[in-house]
Amino acid sequence: MMYIGSCIVVGTLSSLFNDNWIIPIILIAYAICKIATSIWYILEAKYLKNFTKEEERNKITFAYEFIGAIAASTFSILAGLLLKVIDIRHAYLIAALLGFASMVVVLDYMKTRFGLKPEEYSKEDIEFTSEVTK
Numbered sequence: 165m166m167y168i169g170s171c172i173v174v175g176t177l178s179s180l181f182n183d184n185w186i187i188p189i190i191l192i193a194y195a196i197c198k199i200a201t202s203i204w205y206i207l208e209a210k211y212l213k214n215f216t217k218e219e220e221r222n223k224i225t226f227a228y229e230f231i232g233a234i235a236a237s238t239f240s241i242l243a244g245l246l247l248k249v250i251d252i253r254h255a256y257l258i259a260a261l262l263g264f265a266s267m268v269v270v271l272d273y274m275k276t277r278f279g280l281k282p283e284e285y286s287k288e289d290i291e292f293t294s295e296v297t298k
Contacts, residue, residue, distance in 0.1 A: 170197045175257025
């Protein structure tokens, strides 16, 4: 959420102001984005190493990276098309707001599926790994 919040700040400030005093604020927001991203990668690696078996780790990592690459490619193409229509300041703000909206939807969806006690998960969620190995 810090990443999306920083993107919204950068998009809003760059859309509203064209003065030089805004540059340090935008650089600080970018620094916050990078700090939030670096923490995410550390937690991701720790999670995969601590809570998965080696044979499952490869499948999970492949699926995660594959879906991430497809999403990044899709977003890059859509961003290029968006930049043909509007300038970069407004495109950045639109992308940040769309990212915020999608994050809210995902968090709402995952509210009943993440952080539960083992007995609170549905049978389908638990049996997923056994279906993959068949």
